[in-house]
Amino acid sequence: MTDNCWNQIGVCGDRSCLELKTFVHCRNCPVYSTSGRNLLEREAPSGYLQEWTNLLAQKDEKIDARSDRSTVLAIVFRLGREWLALRASVFKEVTRPCIVRTLPHRSNEILLGIANIHGEIIPCISLSKFLGIESPKEAVQVNRETRKIDSYSKNIKSLISIETKQYERTIVLEKESKIWMFQVDEVSQTYRCCQDEIQELTVTTHNLTNSYIKGIFNLKDRKVSYLNDDLLFDALDRKLF
Structure with missing residues (x-):
């Protein structure tokens, strides 16, 4: 053998x-x-x-x-046309959109209500409203090879809406026993960048509420706003509870 x-x-x-x-x-x-x-x-x-x-x-x-060089591990996501990022350490979960129940006399444009995530009741906010991001009148088209839409279809707007919703996700954040959740239009990737890659924010480079943004960094052909999670959590506690 x-x-x-x-x-x-x-x-x-x-x-x-x-x-x-x-x-x-x-x-x-x-x-x-x-x-x-x-x-x-x-x-x-x-x-x-x-x-x-x-x-x-x-x-x-x-x-x-x-x-x-002091690297930062961040998770990049999209709200409307804006690309944002938060420290990966404050992410508790990323899941599909869930049902949000309104709170009597408490729900508003920012505090949408509460949701049940694995048996835990979590307050749900509109981060886009909180940051002053205006929702586009038309569906946002993102450069993805997987999004091929028949340009000859009479119902092209509804097709864009269906394709866009496939990427919607709910993000759950947790920091020092404080938990918040919000819906985003897309979660892109986890990105490790160096501190020197994060550029100082100037008035002319952005149209968001600058109070909660540490700076911006470039990711491929996008400008991503890196949010300050310390200020974000503090502001949410002060303004909503």
């Missing part, structure tokens, strides 16, 4: 091996498993350990160099 009989007379060969009637497939055969065990238990070739030690050491140096 050869060392690689499975490639010659086994399932990867001409299937003439008589043992196939018993084991059906080579992976069930003791010859195959013994060969695999011998492969894993063989001695490392000369210089193998040193080579990997050098490679891992180089990788650690790159990580340390990036850490020295």
Whole structure:
């Protein structure tokens, strides 16, 4: 029996091996498993350990160099035409849109009501209203290859609306036992950026409520507003409760 009989007379060969009637497939055969065990238990070739030690050491140096630049891990999401980001550490959950129940005499444009998330009652807000983001009159079209809409359709506006709703998500934030949730039009990605990538905000670069924005950074062809979660949580507590 050869060392690689499975490639010659086994399932990867001409299937003439008589043992196939018993084991059906080579992976069930003791010859195959013994060969695999011998492969894993063989001695490392000369210089193998040193080579990997050098490679891992180089990788650690790159990580340390990036850490020295004080990186920030943020989650990027969209409200209308605005791209925003918050520290990933304050995200408790990202889920599909859920039913929001209004509160008698308390619900308004910002405090929409409460929702049940896994048995926990959480206040739901309109972050777009809170930040002063105006909802566009027409559905927002985002550059995504997956959004292909028939331009000849008579009901193109309704089709855009349906496609856009597929990306809507509910974000649940938690910080120091304070929990809030809000709906966004899309959650894009988790992004690690360096502090020096975040540009200082100027009056002419943005039209949002600047009080809650630390700065902006570029992500591909977008300008993303990096929100100050400390100010955001404090303001929500003061203004809504």
